[in-house]
Amino acid sequence: MNAPVPGALTSSLLYLDGVSVSFDGFKAIRGLSLTIAPGEMRAIIGPNGAGKTTMMDIITGKTRPDEGTVMFGGSVDLTRLDEAAIANLGIGRKFQKPTVFDFHTIEDNILLALKSQRTVLKTLFWQTASAQQKRIDDILGIVKLADKRERLAGSLSHGQKQWLEIGMLLAQDPKLLLVDEPAAGMTDGETAQTAVLLKEIARDHSVIVVEHDMGFIRELGVKVTVLHEGSVLAEGPLDQVSANERVVEVYLGR
Amino acid sequence: MISRFLLSNMDRRGYVFLALVAAIGLLVPLANLLVPAGSPFHVSTATMSLWGKYLCYALLALSLDLVWGYCGILSLGHGAFFALGGYAMGMYLMRQIGSRGVYGNPVLPDFMVFLNWQELPWYWWGFSSFPFAMLMVLAVPGLLAFVFGWFAFRSRVTGVYLSIITQALTYALLLAFFRNDMGFGGNNGLTDFKDILGFSVQAQTTRAALFAMTCVMLASGFLIARGIVSSKLGKVVIAIRDAESRTRFLGYRVDRFKLFVFTVSACMAGVAGALYVPQVGIINPGEFAPANSIETVIWVAVGGRGTLVGAALGAVVVNWAKTMFTSGFMAPYWLFALGVLFVFVTLFMPKGILGTAQGWWEKRRKPAALPAAEPAPAE
Ligand SMILES: Nc1ncnc2c1ncn2[C@@H]1O[C@H](COP(=O)(O)OP(=O)(O)OP(=O)(O)O)[C@@H](O)[C@H]1O
Ligand SMILES: [Mg+2]
Numbered sequence: 001m002n003a004p005v006p007g008a009l010t011s012s013l014l015y016l017d018g019v020s021v022s023f024d025g026f027k028a029i030r031g032l033s034l035t036i037a038p039g040e041m042r043a044i045i046g047p048n049g050a051g052k053t054t055m056m057d058i059i060t061g062k063t064r065p066d067e068g069t070v071m072f073g074g075s076v077d078l079t080r081l082d083e084a085a086i087a088n089l090g091i092g093r094k095f096q097k098p099t100v101f102d103f104h105t106i107e108d109n110i111l112l113a114l115k116s117q118r119t120v121l122k123t124l125f126w127q128t129a130s131a132q133q134k135r136i137d138d139i140l141g142i143v144k145l146a147d148k149r150e151r152l153a154g155s156l157s158h159g160q161k162q163w164l165e166i167g168m169l170l171a172q173d174p175k176l177l178l179v180d181e182p183a184a185g186m187t188d189g190e191t192a193q194t195a196v197l198l199k200e201i202a203r204d205h206s207v208i209v210v211e212h213d214m215g216f217i218r219e220l221g222v223k224v225t226v227l228h229e230g231s232v233l234a235e236g237p238l239d240q241v242s243a244n245e246r247v248v249e250v251y252l253g254r
Numbered sequence: 255m256i257s258r259f260l261l262s263n264m265d266r267r268g269y270v271f272l273a274l275v276a277a278i279g280l281l282v283p284l285a286n287l288l289v290p291a292g293s294p295f296h297v298s299t300a301t302m303s304l305w306g307k308y309l310c311y312a313l314l315a316l317s318l319d320l321v322w323g324y325c326g327i328l329s330l331g332h333g334a335f336f337a338l339g340g341y342a343m344g345m346y347l348m349r350q351i352g353s354r355g356v357y358g359n360p361v362l363p364d365f366m367v368f369l370n371w372q373e374l375p376w377y378w379w380g381f382s383s384f385p386f387a388m389l390m391v392l393a394v395p396g397l398l399a400f401v402f403g404w405f406a407f408r409s410r411v412t413g414v415y416l417s418i419i420t421q422a423l424t425y426a427l428l429l430a431f432f433r434n435d436m437g438f439g440g441n442n443g444l445t446d447f448k449d450i451l452g453f454s455v456q457a458q459t460t461r462a463a464l465f466a467m468t469c470v471m472l473a474s475g476f477l478i479a480r481g482i483v484s485s486k487l488g489k490v491v492i493a494i495r496d497a498e499s500r501t502r503f504l505g506y507r508v509d510r511f512k513l514f515v516f517t518v519s520a521c522m523a524g525v526a527g528a529l530y531v532p533q534v535g536i537i538n539p540g541e542f543a544p545a546n547s548i549e550t551v552i553w554v555a556v557g558g559r560g561t562l563v564g565a566a567l568g569a570v571v572v573n574w575a576k577t578m579f580t581s582g583f584m585a586p587y588w589l590f591a592l593g594v595l596f597v598f599v600t601l602f603m604p605k606g607i608l609g610t611a612q613g614w615w616e617k618r619r620k621p622a623a624l625p626a627a628e629p630a631p632a633e
Binding site for chain 2: 084087095100111119
């Protein structure tokens with residue numbers, strides 16, 4: 001089931017094949033293969049410790065795989081690049097534990113993420129153009145933080161930080177968004193709003209979402225990949241996957 | 255573009271600081287030169303030079319605050335950049351002595367004649383020229399910081415490890431400069447200066463000019479540091495301080511940003527050292543002592559880390575207290591007092607004098623305001 005389809009490399013935006021990584025002898029990812037098509041939104045589920053976050057670490061250059069192929073856009077080998085280079089290729093990430101810049105205002109958090117040249121000189125002499133300011137204002141509106149723009153990000157609640165991070169992702173305008181547990185710590189109402197927001201984003205971006213909340217996954221209505229012990233256990237529509245005996249076993253067996 | 259870079263986002267505190275430095279830079283030399291010695295408004299040359307020394311320390315503290323307060327790089331070796339700037343100035347001053355030295359050698363400084371050296375080592379070439387020496391005041395500390403930072407930041411050395419290697423750096427330079435065969439005067443260092451740009455370094459007018467120049471450089475250093483920290487680059491640097499790896503995932507090359515502020519900061523420290531040497535009349539390897547760098551960290555912590563103005567203030571206040579302390583019967587206890595002060599500030603005033611005063615002021619003005627977020631823990 002995990003064998004890549006011929007031609008999958010060139011037609012895919014993200015291509016993982018036979019990826020393994022171990023920490024002190026413990027294999028967190030074993031022979032993981034996964035392809036994401038341009039414009040696709042994919043949901044990833046799996047029990048705690050399945051390796052979902054580690055997979056994102058590998059894609060974004062935080063963790064180097066011991067073996068396997070990780071290609072972006074059909075030709076770029078991500079295992080050779082560092083975090084900044086990968087981010088500049090157009091891969092953005094929201095962390096499982098929301099990570100924003102606590103001592104910057106909400107607006108400055110968005111400004112720092114805003115797509116722009118990241119060189120020392122360009123940032124030293126940076127002037128926010130009116131189009132860029134408008135983009136920042138738009139994003140603040142989308143993530144419903146416009147009225148708090150002057151507040152320090154550290155003063156936000158957990159759920160608001162999640163939204164700020166999604167706003168930062170929007171500002172980065174990456175080709176591929178990796179979104180790790182966006183609904184954690186949110187009320188049901190906020191979770192539903194987050195699903196709407198992500199679907200909106202997925203209209204013109206490729207997205208990988210990791211989430212434990214099945215209601216949320218159902219809301220997204222996209223293809224689901226089930227990870228277990230570092231490799232793909234099942235793949236398909238949510239209904240089909242949740243009827244899969246082994247998936248049921250993995251989830252109930254805990 | 256430059257003036258907009260320097261002055262945009264200048265806050266009231268910044269203007270007050272600049273006005274204060276300008277006033278001191280103008281009034282103190284006037285009070286020294288024009289007010290007759292008997293008047294209560296007269297400032298003696300010794301007092302002026304002493305305060306000139308404090309202001310050099312203020313510039314050094316400012317440079318440290320730029321890297322520590324804003325970028326989270328706790329350098330325990332900033333004294334090395336200060337001392338290197340000082341040596342560059344000292345070498346110029348030595349060459350100005352000419353044949354007026356004890357041995358009367360027109361080219362070689364006395365200590366080289368004493369060592370039986372026949373000619374000037376290559377690294378002394380050019381130092382008879384003031385512009386060249388001033389270039390070296392910036393270039394030598396800047397280059398050292400650049401090379402050191404290039405390796406340290408690229409290999410992602412951070413936190414305590416980085417602090418330790420900066421300390422090792424200044425210690426290594428201390429040992430090197432103590433050696434006579436290095437050609438920097440060994441443990442005596444460089445001294446007995448005669449003139450600077452043709453004016454006697456002892457002359458009252460020269461002293462006054464040096465004092466005024468120190469104020470100009472402190473104000474310039476403040477403007478540059480302030481311009482940097484309020485630019486978008488400054489926001490990136492603060493982001494690196496608070497969440498380094500998150501900054502990388504946004505696509506910023508953290509090592510380059512650190513390298514930039516570290517190098518700028520080292521140049522600033524070099525300028526401070528260069529102004530210090532003609533005012534105290536000597537530079538010796540003692541300036542590389544690790545304790546000096548640690549004291550600088552204390553000034554910044556006491557004044558208020560991450561505020562620039564506070565760092566400068568801390569340097570002046572602590573050094574003034576040191577002079578008071580060490581000139582009386584309490585002299586042997588100064589280091590204890592400094593230690594107690596540091597512990598007290600760390601425990602009870604984590605934002606330093608300036609941060610605490612500001613918090614107190616804001617609370618009085620709008621008591622209902624939301625409490626600001628806690629400061630980042632010191633490294
Ligand atoms: N840097 C690391 N060092 C050691 N072990 C690690 C490291 N990172 C992850 N692991 C281990 O790898 C396994 C997979 O972790 P990972 O965080 O990827 O799981 P996950 O699927 O994201 O789980 P969760 O749903 O709890 O977020 C876990 O057993 C974890 O302890
Ligand atoms: Mg996880």
